[in-house]
Amino acid sequence: MLLSGGLDSSTVLAMAQDEGWECHALSFSYGQRHSVELDAARRVAAAAGVTDHVIAEIDLRIFGGSALTADIDVPKHEDVDELGEEIPITYVPARNTVFLAYAVAYAEVLEADAIWLGVNALDYSGYPDCRPEYVEAFERMANLATKRAVEGRPLSLRTPLIDITKAETVRRGLALGVDYSLTRSCYDPDSHGAACGHCDSCLLRLRAFEENGRADPAPYRPSATPA
């Protein structure tokens, strides 16, 4: 289970456990400017009672160039409708490919049958490595890569959110009892973990709760009155 501590992966964890899977969580410390994501991942993993939670330290900053890992301002908007179709500045090169490669290694050591991840192709903010065709190609590659696959025991990638809206994700998570107050999604939180309310990720999250007629229980900064 790739667990970021955000809304999507926390929901996927609940979905996998609801299906009866024994889950192991994998998170990444990848040169973020903040540890808010990892704190959230730890809280979510602990609350869900996962078997273990490995945090892999990786440093994608050695290659340069993205708002999530370098010192570039995160883009802010007043309204969710301002989000464009273009690939955003917050794009991290090959991020899901690197994360999934580690997951394949971990899965092989665990003899796990599946990797679960919370990618979504609708609210995907223009990341190419969130599309179904990418996930299918990665799965195919992974099943040629490992000793386990050579021995005839394939690994599946499970992406239950890939074709549903974020509002539907929240609806399903609430039905499964996910405590979204533990999760964090903001690209630019303050040092206490409070969300900005205006980055792409905040705007998509706020809209999803609004469409469920619910307030987002995660903390926002006073200046972050939802648009």
Place this chain on the structure above:
Amino acid sequence: MLLSGGLDSSTVLAMAQDEGWECHALSFSYGQRHSVELDAARRVAAAAGVTDHVIAEIDLRIFGGSALTADIDVPKHEDVDELGEEIPITYVPARNTVFLAYAVAYAEVLEADAIWLGVNALDYSGYPDCRPEYVEAFERMANLATKRAVEGRPLSLRTPLIDITKAETVRRGLALGVDYSLTRSCYDPDSHGAACGHCDSCLLRLRAFEENGRADPAPYRPSATPA
């Protein structure tokens, strides 16, 4: 260019430069028990005059279980004919997948057109992630993963050694002037970088030089009289 400092990747670097490519090198510090490989990679990169050489620190030990990264004895043999067909204990889970994922990230930042790597399917010692079908599947996945690919500029994986013998690799490298005294291949070198002469990697390398009627110019330990 994935550059390990071994015989294969050092030869591939020379082949790419011979074709006129401007090369950037990527090596990994991945919890090895020794830094001999990285020292060799640095020497080879410097001798070849690569544009830059990035060393990524990764730690696959967090997932456990291989002789190359954990504290397990490296298997030794008296003769190359003793090498089995089974996947060896020196297998590192998903190693090439993790390495190539980083290479995709680096290639995207560089706007590189290709990733070159020295995998070989004949002398591959049973690693599933050295086979042509794996490389093709990875390339296909990578071209669905990145902003660059979405924008119609594909990335190719170049594996010029994939179907040639190690003896042929050495023959071509010698013709291109590769200084194999700079390279290291041993799975169990001493602290001075001298090779054991009896691990799978040493046995395959020694045979390749022998088939070219040449002595391997890399250093071996006094006890490492070739079988």
